[in-house]
Amino acid sequence: MATLDDVAKHAGVAASTVSYVLSGKRPVSEETRRRVLSSIALLNYHPNAGARALASARSNVLALFVPLRPDLYVPVMMEIAIGVTTAARAHGYDVLLLTNEEGTAGIKRVVSSARADAVILTDITLHDERIPTLRSSGVPAALIGVPADPTDLDCVDLDFVAAGRSCVEHLAGLGHREIAFIGESEALYRRHVGFAERTLDGVRTAAADAGVGLVHRPCESSFEAAAGALARILEERPRTTGLIIQNEAVIPSMLSLLRTAGRAVPEDVSIVALCPDQIAEQTSPRLTSLTMPATELGTRAVAALMRRLREDGAGSGRVELLPPVLTARGSTTTRESGEQ
Amino acid sequence: MATLDDVAKHAGVAASTVSYVLSGKRPVSEETRRRVLSSIALLNYHPNAGARALASARSNVLALFVPLRPDLYVPVMMEIAIGVTTAARAHGYDVLLLTNEEGTAGIKRVVSSARADAVILTDITLHDERIPTLRSSGVPAALIGVPADPTDLDCVDLDFVAAGRSCVEHLAGLGHREIAFIGESEALYRRHVGFAERTLDGVRTAAADAGVGLVHRPCESSFEAAAGALARILEERPRTTGLIIQNEAVIPSMLSLLRTAGRAVPEDVSIVALCPDQIAEQTSPRLTSLTMPATELGTRAVAALMRRLREDGAGSGRVELLPPVLTARGSTTTRESGEQ
DNA sequence: TTGTAAGCGTTATCAG
DNA sequence: CTGATAACGCTTACAA
Numbered sequence A, B: 001m002a003t004l005d006d007v008a009k010h011a012g013v014a015a016s017t018v019s020y021v022l023s024g025k026r027p028v029s030e031e032t033r034r035r036v037l038s039s040i041a042l043l044n045y046h047p048n049a050g051a052r053a054l055a056s057a058r059s060n061v062l063a064l065f066v067p068l069r070p071d072l073y074v075p076v077m078m079e080i081a082i083g084v085t086t087a088a089r090a091h092g093y094d095v096l097l098l099t100n101e102e103g104t105a106g107i108k109r110v111v112s113s114a115r116a117d118a119v120i121l122t123d124i125t126l127h128d129e130r131i132p133t134l135r136s137s138g139v140p141a142a143l144i145g146v147p148a149d150p151t152d153l154d155c156v157d158l159d160f161v162a163a164g165r166s167c168v169e170h171l172a173g174l175g176h177r178e179i180a181f182i183g184e185s186e187a188l189y190r191r192h193v194g195f196a197e198r199t200l201d202g203v204r205t206a207a208a209d210a211g212v213g214l215v216h217r218p219c220e221s222s223f224e225a226a227a228g229a230l231a232r233i234l235e236e237r238p239r240t241t242g243l244i245i246q247n248e249a250v251i252p253s254m255l256s257l258l259r260t261a262g263r264a265v266p267e268d269v270s271i272v273a274l275c276p277d278q279i280a281e282q283t284s285p286r287l288t289s290l291t292m293p294a295t296e297l298g299t300r301a302v303a304a305l306m307r308r309l310r311e312d313g314a315g316s317g318r319v320e321l322l323p324p325v326l327t328a329r330g331s332t333t334t335r336e337s338g339e340q
Numbered sequence C: 001t002t003g004t005a006a007g008c009g010t011t012a013t014c015a016g
Numbered sequence D: 001c002t003g004a005t006a007a008c009g010c011t012t013a014c015a016a
Helices: A004-011 A015-023 A030-043 A049-056 A074-090 A100-112 A130-137 A160-173 A186-190 A194-210 A223-236 A248-260 A294-310 A335-339 B004-011 B015-023 B030-043 B049-056 B074-090 B100-112 B130-137 B160-173 B186-190 B194-210 B223-236 B248-260 B294-310 B335-339
Strands: A061-066 A094-099 A118-121 A141-144 A154-158 A178-182 A213-217 A242-245 A270-275 A288-291 A319-322 B061-066 B094-099 B118-121 B141-144 B154-158 B178-182 B213-217 B242-245 B270-275 B288-291 B319-322
Touching: A004 A015, A004 A030, A015 A030, A049 B049, A061 A074, A061 A100, A074 A094, A074 A248, A074 A294, A074 B074, A074 B094, A094 A100, A094 B074, A100 A118, A100 A130, A118 A130, A118 A294, A141 A294, A154 A160, A154 A194, A154 A294, A160 A178, A160 A194, A160 A242, A160 A270, A160 A288, A178 A194, A178 A223, A186 A194, A194 A213, A213 A223, A223 A248, A242 A248, A248 A270, A248 B248, A294 A319, B004 B015, B004 B030, B015 B030, B061 B074, B061 B100, B074 B094, B074 B248, B074 B294, B094 B100, B100 B118, B100 B130, B118 B130, B118 B294, B141 B294, B154 B160, B154 B194, B154 B294, B160 B178, B160 B194, B160 B242, B160 B270, B160 B288, B178 B194, B178 B223, B186 B194, B194 B213, B213 B223, B223 B248, B242 B248, B248 B270, B294 B319
Parallel strands: A061 A094, A061 A118, A118 A141, A141 A154, A154 A319, A178 A213, A178 A242, A242 A270, A270 A288, B061 B094, B061 B118, B118 B141, B141 B154, B154 B319, B178 B213, B178 B242, B242 B270, B270 B288
Antiparallel strands: A094 B094
């Protein structure tokens, strides 16, 4: 491996000069610049990341923490991870993948060993235990999700309150008077995972505002859970004609159950799902859905960090809530059409 | 941030001594060892990763390359990524997440900048363009997947030939005489992605051996593709009673289509899927499946790299094919029972 | 068993 | 516009 010095010698300049043509932090004559560049190419020189990190106190690495359990929001997480990676590369950063299991200790580890310059956290709960660490250590951080008190933190998320509201309004607008909300698993509500609670809030207030009946059923990812949830809904609330599904894992189960129960979609029951577009388009009928903008969340999180790093930790923290986008597809229709 | 020197001063020893109690590379008296350790704890010292990498020429980082397209084997990729991360941590390594899009250049970049000590590649094609780079650069590498010529390379994968065979044998053993194989999308075969071709091989030879009829239908991840594939099968091969599904994304669609077509599972048609167990258990009926051991693949890939790194690049390359495990669940039954 | 000191490859300050 | 030259924080012979 060629080193900076090798390049300098080859080009007949000082090492520092090579460094400067690379960083552009001070003007270099076009002449020498060209010479250096060609030496670099010739020797196939690549700056050593460790040395760079040591000398500059910057690793150019972002740490991304994802939930360990591989059954939680899988497609969304994957999309976020890829979005983050792609965006980070565009800024010259690499991404370190870590699991939430390491928790607070993990954050401390990567930060105090200077392995990463900043962190991105996911699966945020309202009173996330990692936040005190974030605050006290002053690490540049971006949360994908919003805690109860986001003061001074950079957060990005879908506006889940508005999203929940939007789902209800869409159904209410189509004339549905009884709506069921198939939420996430109970565990998420117990953990007070922010997005789950916020969606529920939005759904509830919108239902109240619109004067439509509402029942909320948490639902795990198994077929049985889906079956149980649906059965209770059909039994206790037989007039339900609108369904909002948040746990994307049960979408196929729900569709299948409804068919078995003899309820046609959308004729008998309309469905709106909260999920990535791609998933909404893989079913039949295609689902009217509230887009889960996972890639965008990743990109924005990275952008927030770049801002922070540029401002050298200053800046006051800001919460970016992406407005929900509902796309009507084949799974919703007016209640009237269903009754004929 | 406390440095090694701070700790040394505080403990009243030489810097090297601190380093040695940390690395264990030379004996240290219990007495001083304790003193050092307590100083470390007291000062909350964490070794600087960059400095360490520079001095030791080891970054303690593994680079994991995953496909960019977020719709390709999502659950499997996610599970592999988490498996790799968890296993790597257990060995004191961190994981850098990179996309295949960077391709060969990406490998060169992380390796020649010494950002990572070794790489893990996924989505391997038979004549993968990245392999020459691997060979010439001599980077420790582990492939999740097997190319046509794996000489000198460390590869781990499910034994897809045996897996394909196993699926057919299971169905044939239950008396099915006409089998359809719903494969991956055409694009994968065109790219000669190893596992797709190998599965097909296994399925074909086993069908020939068992003397059962077989038709292979590549299938993309959309509902339409699934519908098209199934329609052709039912039309051209009406006596088909056994289905093998490899593209896990169409599993829900297939189940739904079969129901619509009035074919009961498993009474009229038996299904065996190649997918993670978790997915096989989320449907109704639960699917007889050939386990996709994604976590295990990640773990083994890391183990292979640890071996390589220990042997300092020596070692001759070895291909580890995990034997397929078929779990009978509710989606397969004897053909006879179906005919009554 | 422990200390000393020479790097590792960059960056950045200070001169010129 | 360019050259020297200290750091940066750690590892690892080499001595003692």
